[in-house]
Amino acid sequence: MLGTRGDIEIFKVDFRLFDEVVTKLKEVGLDPRDSCGNSVRNPIPCTSQFCPYAHINAEVLSIFIGDYFRYKSEYEHPLLPHRIKISISACERACAVPVAQDIGIVAKSNGKFDIYLGGGIGEHAFSAKLAFTDVDAEDVLPICVGVAEVFRRSNERRGFKWVVKLRGLDKVKEEVLAIAREVKPKLPKPPDLSPRFIKSRIIKVPYPTGWVTANELIKLADVADKYGFSYVLLFNNQSVYIPIREGVDKIEELSNYEIKSPGPIYPEGPITVACLGNELCPPGLIDTTSLGRKIHIHLSRLNEPIRVGVSGCTHDCGMSWIADIGLEPFGSKTRILLTIGGTPTALGFVIGTVDPKDAELVVQALLDMYRGSGVRGVRDFVTKVGIDAIRSELAKHVPSFRPPDKDIGVVFGPD
Numbered sequence: 001m002l003g004t005r006g007d008i009e010i011f012k013v014d015f016r017l018f019d020e021v022v023t024k025l026k027e028v029g030l031d032p033r034d035s036c037g038n039s040v041r042n043p044i045p046c047t048s049q050f051c052p053y054a055h056i057n058a059e060v061l062s063i064f065i066g067d068y069f070r071y072k073s074e075y076e077h078p079l080l081p082h083r084i085k086i087s088i089s090a091c092e093r094a095c096a097v098p099v100a101q102d103i104g105i106v107a108k109s110n111g112k113f114d115i116y117l118g119g120g121i122g123e124h125a126f127s128a129k130l131a132f133t134d135v136d137a138e139d140v141l142p143i144c145v146g147v148a149e150v151f152r153r154s155n156e157r158r159g160f161k162w163v164v165k166l167r168g169l170d171k172v173k174e175e176v177l178a179i180a181r182e183v184k185p186k187l188p189k190p191p192d193l194s195p196r197f198i199k200s201r202i203i204k205v206p207y208p209t210g211w212v213t214a215n216e217l218i219k220l221a222d223v224a225d226k227y228g229f230s231y232v233l234l235f236n237n238q239s240v241y242i243p244i245r246e247g248v249d250k251i252e253e254l255s256n257y258e259i260k261s262p263g264p265i266y267p268e269g270p271i272t273v274a275c276l277g278n279e280l281c282p283p284g285l286i287d288t289t290s291l292g293r294k295i296h297i298h299l300s301r302l303n304e305p306i307r308v309g310v311s312g313c314t315h316d317c318g319m320s321w322i323a324d325i326g327l328e329p330f331g332s333k334t335r336i337l338l339t340i341g342g343t344p345t346a347l348g349f350v351i352g353t354v355d356p357k358d359a360e361l362v363v364q365a366l367l368d369m370y371r372g373s374g375v376r377g378v379r380d381f382v383t384k385v386g387i388d389a390i391r392s393e394l395a396k397h398v399p400s401f402r403p404p405d406k407d408i409g410v411v412f413g414p415d
C-alpha cells in the first residue's frame with residue numbers, strides 16, 4: 001500500500017521471513033527504520049528536485065535530518081514517549097503539509113526558513129503554530145534536536161502537540177532555543193541546500209485508496225528505467241510520480257496518463273486517499289477502501305483538483321483534516337466526522353457527523369453543492385457559501401447528518 005508519508009507498506013509478510021525481508025530491503029537502500037512507532041520518523045520532503053518553485057533542495061535536507069536521528073536510542077521507544085513527524089516544503093506553497101506536523105519546515109525566498117511546531121491530526125486535531133521565522137539553514141537541525149529533547153524530557157505520551165498546548169508556544173520556544181544553542185556546536189553542519197532542478201516531465205499515476213500490486217510497481221519501475229531516471233517519487237497522496245526525460249512525448253505502457261510539466265503537488269486531484277481501515281488495522285472502525293473507492297467514482301466525474309481523505313479511526317492516517325473533504329470515524333457507536341476545506345497550511349472546518357451508511361451520500365451531496373456554487377476551490381467554497389448554509393443543505397439531503405454537538409469538541413478539540 002502507498003502510504004501518506006511517501007512510504008510503501010508491505011502486508012502479510014510471513015513473520016518467519018521477517019528478518020530476511022528487512023535485510024533484503026536494506027540491501028536496496030530501503031531501511032524501514034523510523035517508518036513507524038515512537039521515534040523521530042523519516043522526514044518527508046516535497047518533490048523539490050522536480051519543481052521550478054523550489055528555493056532549496058528539500059530531499060537533501062530531509063536525508064540530513066533523518067540520518068542524524070536514525071539509530072539514536074534516546075530518540076526512540078522507550079525513551080521517546082511518542083513519535084515526532086517532520087516535513088520539509090521547499091517553498092511557501094507548503095505542499096508537505098506543515099500544519100499537521102510536529103515540526104513543519106518551510107523554505108522561503110530569502111534563503112531562510114519558517115518552522116511550525118505542534119501540529120498533529122491523530123487523536124485530537126491541532127494546527128501547527130508558526131514558532132520560528134527567518135531561521136538560518138545551520139539552525140534547522142539544532143531546532144529539531146531541541147524539539148526532540150524538550151519532548152523526550154516531557155514524557156508526554158499523547159504527543160509533542162500537547163506539550164505545546166499545555167506549556168504554551170512561547171515557553172516551548174524558549175526551551176527549544178536554549179537546547180538548540182547548547183547542542184549546535186556538536187552537530188553536523190548542513191550540506192549544500194541549493195535547489196537542484198532536474199529538467200524533466202512527469203507522469204502521475206494515482207492509486208485511489210492506495211493499493212497497488214507488486215506487478216504494477218514493477219511495470220512503473222520498467223517505465224522509469226526506459227524513459228526516465230530509474231526511480232520514481234512518492235509523496236503524501238498515494239500516487240507514484242515518474243520523472244520522464246525531456247524529449248519523450250509518448251509512453252506506450254502508460255498511454256492513458258498525461259505527461260505533464262513538473263510543478264507544485266498541491267492543489268491536486270481528483271484523488272481519494274484512504275488509510276488501511278478495519279480490514280487490516282486493529283483500531284479501524286470502517287472499511288476505508290470500499291468507501292474510498294465508491295467516493296472516488298463521484299469525485300473523478302467532477303475532474304477537479306479535490307482531495308478526499310478517508311480514515312478508519314481518530315488516528316487519521318488518511319489525513320482527513322487536511323483534505324478538501326475529510327471523513328474520520330469515532331466513537332463506540334461509530335459516527336463519521338465530516339471536515340471540509342483543509343489545506344497544507346490550514347485544518348478543515350468541522351461540518352458535522354453522519355452515520356457510516358451515509359458517508360458516500362454526504363460526499364455526493366457536498367460535491368453537488370460545490371459544483372452548483374460556481375466557486376472554485378473547496379476552502380473558498382466554504383468561506384463564500386458559509387458553514388451554516390452548508391449544514392442546512394446537508395440536513396435536507398442526508399438523513400443521518402447532524403451538526404456538531406458539544407461532544408465533538410471534547411473528542412476532536414482544541415483546534
Ligand code: SF4
Nearest residue numbers: 046051054091095264
Ligand atoms: S510548490 Fe510544492 S513541490 Fe514545489 S517547491 Fe513548493 S512546496 Fe515543494
Ligand code: SF4
Nearest residue numbers: 275281284312313317
Ligand atoms: S484505522 Fe486508524 S490507526 Fe489504522 S491506519 Fe486507519 S487511521 Fe490509522
